Amino acid sequence: MPQPPVQPLKALDLARRIERGEMSPADVVELCAAALAANEERIGAFASLDLAGARARAAAAPERLAATPLRGLPVGIKDIFDTADLPTSHGSPIHAENRPGADAALVSMVKRAGGLVLGKTVTTPFAFLDPAGTRNPHHPEHTPGGSSSGSAAAVAAGMVPIAIGTQTGGSVVRPGAFCGVAAYKPSFRVLPTVGVKTFSWSLDTPGLFAAGVADVAYAAAALTGRDLRVDGDAPAAPRIGLARTHVWPEASPAMQTAVERTARAAAAAGATLREVTLPPVLEEAFRAHAIVQDYEAYRALAYEYDHHREKLGPNLRQLLDDAATLHADDYDQACRIAERARHALATLMEEVDVLLTPSAPGAAPRGLATTGQSTFNRLWTLMGTPCINVPGLIDESGLPLGVQVVGRFGRDRAALEAALFVERVIASGRAASGA
């Protein structure tokens, strides 16, 4: 089935136009409204919408909004974030009637920064692997990825310039890659999880989606007040470690080629490139991720499992059935491995600014029965390091292929700058051609 072309809204460009008085926040809301009218029925990115509210807030105080860090830009919020004025179902029928008494911290931060909450984006149930029905804007027979399915798809389809998701395995970087938009999972602790439905308290990490790397960096800076923008001077050429990792064979040939060509093109553009072999404790940590996640999920979702097991998705039900037998000693051991791996990774990364890896095994799989795999993401979630999906590559079938830039813990600005460098290399066409 042929698709209408989809085009993300560029947050940074819109913000500048508002800043210069060339557009108003209300104009941007209407751009979103037009994309929603054209695409939402086909894609299904939103769990609930508040277009009328966004229009009203944009109209009420345009000058005040235009002076805020987010300049009145509309924002989509994954439906596991509490919102006091919109339902918050966590993607599950168990909580279909849930109306929280307060906004999640990050929702408040969006409002404090002058963002307009346009709606809640579709999440897979409890942000796990059971799919939720959202379609990939680039091809409706393909998954948009998960669990932040709606946030990635909404940005890709131009329905909203900024969206918020969360990642426990690969739920920010993967859907960003599948939908062809920039996705940024910050260092652990940069964006708060307060008021977010917990799956794993050690792993759950909020993240951001926007058209490109500079857009997502702008949004992060506006939300946090941190020095994260990368749209000033041209990005410095980074020291890149090409990290194939032990799961490299699980990447498709197209993905392997994409990462290798991107690395070579970055080197040709001035980056320092070296092959990096991860120490063995990182492979142990890769396996420890599941233990940490599952042990915590069995407790975090105890109420739902104990009272509504039959209403859980089959993947989540199976995970929790199995997790019941995990012992605290296994968990403690997994946490200790993670801690050792963080130290080993920090040592390794004294010699490179970022690692370059696949964002996912390949392009978005065909079908809506799966949201894909977090194989190339979960280690970094456990490490708490910044990760950015860099968009711009497409595979032979026309679907987006994402490459991932992994930064050092707490060095998010350097990671974003390196991601911008890689994004420009890709945009120049050198990565695609293998030059």
Place this chain on the structure above:
Amino acid sequence: MPQPPVQPLKALDLARRIERGEMSPADVVELCAAALAANEERIGAFASLDLAGARARAAAAPERLAATPLRGLPVGIKDIFDTADLPTSHGSPIHAENRPGADAALVSMVKRAGGLVLGKTVTTPFAFLDPAGTRNPHHPEHTPGGSSSGSAAAVAAGMVPIAIGTQTGGSVVRPGAFCGVAAYKPSFRVLPTVGVKTFSWSLDTPGLFAAGVADVAYAAAALTGRDLRVDGDAPAAPRIGLARTHVWPEASPAMQTAVERTARAAAAAGATLREVTLPPVLEEAFRAHAIVQDYEAYRALAYEYDHHREKLGPNLRQLLDDAATLHADDYDQACRIAERARHALATLMEEVDVLLTPSAPGAAPRGLATTGQSTFNRLWTLMGTPCINVPGLIDESGLPLGVQVVGRFGRDRAALEAALFVERVIASGRAASGA
């Protein structure tokens, strides 16, 4: 005003009697009911009660309950934990109507372990310093401490054998000390905060109250499945570091004497005692605590601050007013100091099993206008180490004086065993006499 004598219910003793068939869970509920009838009007430990529900659950399946880890014992839950079948106001009029859609993870763990939730205990608003009206069971003109005021008072007054609280500064150890019961703040990560109203996501730590150290260890073991019980063999003599720390001058003369005599008495009973001087980074970390706490609270409580500032308590309002100016760089710096301090503390504690310090500056202050200070607690909360208030000492006016045992991160059983050793030394009378 003379007080009726109060006597905590001993969880471990009750559990054993139920195990042996000498008592039923329903019998214990009636002990709680009698104490509630005698003391609750005077003390005000509960925000809501479900005595009928506890009676019904105790009566419905006595054999099944008696075979569970918690053996059907009643438990009080601080009112910042979500409960699906009881209101959860967080101690604030802002959330007076709040009825969560799920139980907090730890509430589910209580139920899974066979505990009966008897009610929600009074918390100071959002678990901060503004007092909530609960009175000290040992003297109604004195504070019970905070923020877990109701949990500590309810256990001290025999209304419930086990109660759950949380600590961000000193909100478990301090009220335990003021009310003369054992209070255990586990290592960070042992008890989940999922479904607990967040004040500071880096600091908030659930903890437990019970009559004595063996009781609180039993409750922790039953809840977590961890090897934490200390009621088997006699506790080994620990290596104790007497840690006066830089805030030692803020302890009352009575408290200083109590800690020093306890240390000497422990040594006389076989413990290895050494004076410990904390490295300077620990003093930096003491100061960093406020920055971490306040920066996070300004985000965690953003909804309440932005929409209901006038309904906040004056202490909390002031904190959030001031916290608005904290920058992410200050916060990052504080987090890095904390991390360095954790490593320095771990190194220091390779040579001792536990540190011995005051639990609070002295006994419970007179008056209900303050809940006391967390001076002797907040460093350890930031360090994430296990802390136990050891009860048994009383000052000249008859109020409890608590000494604190601080263990190594993740070595909770050793910390509890050392606390039991100290508790027995105190009970022997040697600590009081200075022998």
